[in-house]
Amino acid sequence: MxxxxxxxxxxxxxxxxxxxxxxxxxxxxxxxxxxxxxxxxxxxxxxxxxxxxxxxxxxxxxxxxxxxxxxxxxxxxxxxxxxxxxxxxxxxxxxxxxxxxxxxxxxxxxxxxxxxxxxxxxxxxxxxxxxxxxxxxxxxxxxxxxxxxxxxxxxxxxxxxxxxxxxxxxxxxxxxxxxxxxxxxxxxxxxxxxxxxxxRETRTRLAVAEERLRFGRDLHDVMGRNLAVIALKSELAVQLARRERPEAVEQMIEVQRIARESQREVREVVRGYREVDLGVELLGAQGVLTAAGVECTVTGSASELPSAVQSALGWVVREATTNVLRHGDAGHCRVSLGVEGTRVVLTVENDGVERDRVPSTPTSKGSGLAGLRERLSAVDGTLEAGPVDGDRFRVVAEVPLPATATSSSSASPPPSSSPSPAPRPVNEEVAP
Structure with a gap:
């Protein structure tokens, strides 16, 4: 009891x-x-x-x-x-x-x-x-x-x-x-x-809204011009077809090409959104938690880690930071990144244990601890989360280094403790 x-x-x-x-x-x-x-x-x-x-x-x-x-x-x-x-x-x-x-x-x-x-x-x-x-x-x-x-x-x-x-x-x-x-x-x-x-809750919601606006702007920049061109060329092709001009076929071929190019650009936007940079996420987490009144210390560097490992661990940092902000009442959070043998170990620990427990059953694909385990399983990684020492909550993610990686990717202290740039919002609600 x-x-x-x-x-x-x-x-x-x-x-x-x-x-x-x-x-x-x-x-x-x-x-x-x-x-x-x-x-x-x-x-x-x-x-x-x-x-x-x-x-x-x-x-x-x-x-x-x-x-x-x-x-x-x-x-x-x-x-x-x-x-x-x-x-x-x-x-x-x-x-x-x-x-x-x-x-x-x-x-x-x-x-x-x-x-x-x-x-x-x-x-x-x-x-x-x-x-x-x-x-x-x-x-x-x-x-x-x-x-x-x-x-x-x-x-x-x-x-x-x-x-x-x-x-x-x-x-x-x-x-x-x-x-x-x-x-x-x-x-x-x-x-x-x-x-x-x-x-504090408003700041979190604004961070989510800002990320959604950024994603919307990226899609608008990519699709706006291409859709306008497609509309114009389709209208031109219709006019040419009514006049039985052979150029109508060329215009429709051009429309097809632009549509395929738009699909490729959209995939690149989504891929860039989903593939996170671990170094940016570490700095962003420190900035967001500090702004929320949580003392945050970050040790380790992600500069030499493979992109697949960084992407998987970056989502762990996002999810763990979100839990600290939305579910916990933490006063201190410690984030450490290091290489132990052939595995990269990321640890996020805070003192907001009782309210920091999040359900392991995701509400949607890609959110919650189950979503993190799915992402880590894609790179043969593991995730452990739970209270420790009675008053702390710890999330530990381990990802094996690819065979081509060397032990020189060991973590080193971050180059600077200066204030971080505008952080990428950390909230599972925006996970695609």
Whole structure:
């Protein structure tokens, strides 16, 4: 069975931030009950404690539900919980007034005053802070000021001296202000993380779109002119044939030649698209991962490897980099290329193991791990992929060198660590 640690590592960074934020505010409900309700049994006795505990528990549960719905609203999953916020505000105000009344006109004794004061100082600021979690920032200050002013008025009307009432209102303003600031900052941080994650996904989609546009431009450049010539010559041949001119045959022969030439050029475009340069893919992977915030180190050189080996391993680099970007939550990725005996070994390892697992069954030909195994099998290569050491994911591809290749093709450090050129997008969706 998977433990809590494995579950936590399986979450993305936005999910981790949201979980941490959510349970931080859920803990406020436990703090209310544990710091006010339970100690009241020892301080003021069971009868008064039993009177205090039910409304306090209801307030704590309402705090927890409001914080949960407010965070859902922040993440765009629900509408703003206006009714819950209003209900929490009313209950908080009533409990605060009741605590002040008990402190002034309730049973005498220091323990009662202390318990009532603690009840007020915990319930009112916590309620204000949780309401701020589900409100726009420009309204939080009005909320806090309103509760502080209301506290002063209520305390004064209940019978407290003006100075004591002002001190009580100041306590609400300071403690509630800290909690409101905490709520506002937590919402801002969560929104920032969600926006960064959205930008990361958008960057990946733009890379795919850019590659599709490039391929479309290449096809347009090749086919546009030839199709225009074919259309003109076909039209000319029709006119000549209607006039029974023998030149019509020559024009159709020319159309046939241009059509065959177009087929050849299209094959060259597709072949150039499918046959990748391993050196370019290594530099491109480093550039893309670095831009995505993943620390990437690349060792080895592909300059002396045969083109068939480079093409097969280049697809491995594309697929592995795509998995890191789209399925993982990696902070570091290591890519190494080397020659071991008569085999070229490519290793791609990252620390985004739990989410980096991709299904071995391809959704289409040429995609996924099964697609990579098909490409490698064409050059008698092998592929191994899976988690290692509990928290890392490793892809290892081995391809035998052709008999004509020599051991001089051993990998050497890359010539430069300067920023890579515009990388070729790495995404299985664009694999033909």
């Amino acid at each position: 998977r433990g809590p640690g494995a579950w936590w590592r399986a979450q993305s960074t936005p999910a981790k931030v949201e979980t941490y934020t959510r349970w931080s505010f859920h803990s406020f409900a436990l703090i209310e009950v544990s710091t006010v309700g339970l100690p009241a049994f020892a301080q003021v006795g069971a009868p008064l404690a039993l009177v205090m505990l039910p409304p306090l528990t209801v307030h704590a549960l309402l705090v927890s539900v409001t914080s949960s719905r407010a965070l859902d609203w922040t993440c765009g999953r629900r509408e703003q919980p206006v009714r819950l916020i209003a209900a929490l505000g009313v209950l908080t105000a009533l409990l605060g007034i009741a605590a002040l009344a008990v402190s002034e006109h309730g049973p005498s004794g220091d323990d009662v005053d202390t318990t009532a004061g603690t009840f007020f100082v915990v319930v009112v600021p916590f309620g204000v802070g949780m309401m701020a979690l589900g409100m726009r920032r420009r309204r939080v200050l009005a909320l806090l000021s309103g509760f502080a002013a209301g506290t002063w008025v209520a305390a004064f009307l209940i019978g407290r001296p003006a100075a004591t009432a002002a001190a009580t209102a100041l306590a609400v303003l300071l403690i509630g202000g800290v909690l409101c600031l905490t709520s506002t900052f937590s919402v801002w941080l969560l929104n920032a993380v969600l926006e960064l994650d959205t930008a």
